[in-house]
Amino acid sequence: MKLPPFGYEAPKTTSEAVELLAEYLDQASVLAGGKSLVPLLALRLARPAVLIDINGIRELSGVSVTDGQAVIGAMTREYAAEESHAVADTVPLLAAALPLIGHEAIRSRGTIGGSLAHADPAAELPAVARALDAEFVVRGQSGERVIPAAEWFEGYLTTSRRPDELLVQVRFPTAQPGTGVSFQEVARRQGDFAIVGLAVSLSLSDGAISDARLAFAGMSDVPVRATEAEDLLAGERPSAELFDEAARRATEGIDPPADLHGSSEYRKKVGAATVRRGLRAAADNAQERQ
Ligand SMILES: Cc1cc2nc3c(=O)[nH]c(=O)nc-3n(C[C@H](O)[C@H](O)[C@H](O)COP(=O)(O)OP(=O)(O)OC[C@H]3O[C@@H](n4cnc5c(N)ncnc54)[C@H](O)[C@@H]3O)c2cc1C
Structure with a gap:
């Protein structure tokens, strides 16, 4: 066309x-x-x-790790981040989500900043950014502002970036020891946008959950944190019963959109299943990483 x-x-x-x-x-x-x-x-x-x-601006690409943060330049290609040892070692949730974006050909051009500035609610990276409380650094003529993920996503394909600002980097907190992750998604075909996606990060300390983070993709016009489930999980020991209850709490207050790919009710059921699966996988992963 x-x-x-x-x-x-x-x-x-x-x-x-x-x-x-x-x-x-x-x-x-x-x-x-x-x-x-x-x-x-x-x-x-x-x-x-x-x-x-902005493809010719070299200073906008690259990954560096400093002071407990992985700093990713906005023009870093999705595929370059996927191949980065620094990303795999320090932000395993991002590493888990990247291979699920489209196909290799898409990821070889698509950028971390482009995906997050586009803010498609069904996309993987916005859910990761929301789960981890990433920070968005934008630059305008009057200088830089740092915008927390909770304030970045304002609505469907809409962010709090002003028209005169460029997204220059995204900062992700590095994972603490004992943190397990999982990115779950249900899509019609491999490489399609998720009908429902879920980013999970679970930290264990002495066998109990010290920090739980869950963020859905595809359940609203912005990525959504499942805060009631997170509160339930904190301080508890992982178990099938606990994860069932977390799945119920994560989805009970949500009214997902309906479209050609699924009704609102279907998305809720799939969302609950991804919570159960995601928590199990993240708990196993946390035990492996201790
Ligand atoms: C066939 C196909 C399948 C795909 N599947 C998936 C998928 O499964 N999951 C997924 O998440 N994505 C998917 N995508 C989208 C892909 O990940 C894109 O790369 C990404 O959404 C946008 O990144 P981009 O660098 O191409 O941005 P662009 O397309 O260049 O830009 C996207 C938007 O962001 C703005 N923007 C870009 N960079 C900046 C910046 N630094 N500062 C301010 N504004 C900026 C642009 O102006 C534009 O509005 C798919 C795309 C295709 C074509």
Whole structure:
């Protein structure tokens, strides 16, 4: 399908990109991997006057680990993060989710920042970011702001980034010893967007759960934390009965959307099953990592 006409800018530095964003504001779209933006252009669901292509900005790519955080540049390709030992060692939940995004060809172009700026509620990375309380660093002409994940996702494909700001990096807390993870998802075919996805991180200390984090994808217009289930789990010892009750609490207050792929009721049932499976898998993983 032919794309609509647009102007094109290719800054070489973050400062140049920020200047361009300040000039064009909501007339511009940032082009990262293009895996979500180009289909939106083709379908005329986005009609920016100008594309600001940030693929030439080297300083926006890479992974570094410092002060208990893994700092991932916005232009780091999903596939590069998947192959990164630093990510596998320090943010195992992210490492578990990355291979579930589309297919290798998609991940070789798609970027960490692009997925999180796009904020598709069915996508894997927003659920991971929400579960781990990641931080989003955006830069505008007046400087940088750090936005917690709880404030980043505002609605369907909508974030709290202002039109004059560029997402420059995402910071994930590094996993503590004794933390097990699991990313569960149910999709029609391998590589499809999840009908329901669940990011789970469970930390064990002396056999009891010291920290539980669960975030759903596909259950609302934003990724959703299952806080009632998290509260129930804290301080308890893992058991099938506990995980059944957590599954009930995680889904009882949620009213998921219905679409071609499943009714609201179906999503709730699948959501409960992913909680049971995800908690079992994360508990096993935590025991292995102790
Ligand atoms: C066939 C197919 C299957 C897919 N399956 C999945 C899947 O299973 N799970 C999944 O999560 N995703 C899936 N995707 C989407 C893929 O992961 C995309 O790579 C990702 O959603 C967007 O990343 P991108 O780098 O391509 O961003 P782009 O498409 O370039 O940009 C997406 C949006 O984010 C904005 N943006 C990008 N970078 C920045 C930045 N640094 N600062 C501010 N705004 C920015 C853009 O302006 C645009 O609005 C699929 C895509 C395709 C084509």
